[in-house]
Amino acid sequence: MIQFQEFTLTNGLRCIVHEDFTQPMAVLNVLYNVGSRDESPEHTGFAHLFEHLMFSGSVNIPSYDEPLQRVGGENNAFTSPDITNYYLTVPAQNVETGFWLESDRMLSLAFSENGLEVQRKVVVEEFKQNYLNQPYGDVWLKLRPLAYQHHPYQWATIGKEISHIENASMQLVRDFFAKHYSPANAILVVAGAVSFDEVKRLAEKWFGPIPAGTRYERQLPKEPRQTEARLLTVEADVPLSALYKVYHMPSRAEDAYQAADLLSDVLGRGKSSRLYQRLVKERPLFNSISASVSGSLEPGLFVISGKLNEGVGLEEADAAVTEIVEELRQQEITAEELEKVKNQAEASIVFSEVELLHRAMNLAYYKLIGDANLVNEESARVQAVTPADVLEAACEVLRSDNCSTLRYQARPAAAPKKIAEAETASA
DSSP states (O other), rough: OOOEEEEEEOOOOEEEEEEEETEEEEEEEEEESGGGGGTTTTTTHHEEEEHHTSSSSSSSSSOOOOOOOHTTTTEEEESSSSOOOEEEEEEEGGGHHHHHHHHHHHHOBOHHHHHHHHHHHHHHHHHIIIIISSSSHHHHHHHHHHHHSSSSSGTTOOOOOOHHHHHHHHHHHHHHHHHHHSGEEEEEEEESSSOOOHHHHHHHHHHHSSSOOOOOOOOOOOOOOOOOOOEEEEEOOOOOOOEEEEEEOOTTSTTTHHHHHHHHHHHHTTTTTTTHHHIISSOEOOOOOOOEOOOOOSEEEEEEEEEOOOOOOHHHHHHHHHHHHHHHSSSOOOHHHHHHHHHHHHHHHHHHSSSSSHHHHHHHHHHHHHHHTHHHHHHHHHHHHOOOHHHHHHHHTTTTEEEEEEEEEOOOOOOOOHHHHHHHHOO
């Protein structure tokens, strides 16, 4: 159970305080309600670009890292299709430094042409290294637009293409900041050896004067129900062929989410899962295989992915996976099998509450969903799932006409010249 208190500033900033005096640190977590789903199709990758720009100097503080490091703090951030999250840890007695830094960059960035150019180059290089020049790096660049043909989940957080970042103008950057980076569009969580009264005082002092901005209201295109299987086959220079199958599933906030999540665990979580036992151990078609869910705030994806053993064809591997998937749609899983994956899920929940930073992140995330106390109800929601619920999820989610398949074929290596032939030719 995570204990917390809440208040909201007059400018709309939602604040959560989690007191924990068992250790000497404090965490400030600022979640902005903006992700890659909020970008224009012509200007993708901006949410991730801003993750970098937010460390390039704010209106009154030219360097974010130096003041924090001087008081023993550290920081980081991440961007997803749904959110952008910034966090720092600092000795609790120096927590006001964190308020000063985070409030100044919420107020405004420095917006220098040089800073923008530097971060553009950093993001472009990241795009090349992690997505274009790395084996299997472009998988999600191909899978997302295959699965999503209307919703903006169709592009990855890094963006659709490099040119969108290369052509990011200062005006576009300013407009994006004004639209999304404001108190009305953010959630602040402060956790650790800090009192509620002190956090409220500091929040009002540092964040209170910032103009509220406009609460962002999404009007995103809905993804229609998929009614026909989709298949894409590509060839690439990778060590092993790989298979990816994705199915549309309920969003993180829907009641049916937990059953689909547990279904993915039954199918492909760990070495005791059905896919691993059947297709790695008993019938070694795959070198590795797993199933997971995206956990998206809007209807997301149920993902099966695996790398094949050499000499195994993609069609054979695909058919073997489909056979096991269909079995789950025909009969309820046993109470014992469900109990096993519930125990795994319970362990993950408990583990997520061990670290102070994770508790702060979870509170912010569930507040965005609608109620921070959902973090304390997650275990009960998991335990309430029945074998019938899992079967219902399998029948709805794992339909063949709801599946998008990417067959990622390893390109055959070029045949090396035989030494004997070379010697004969030289003679």
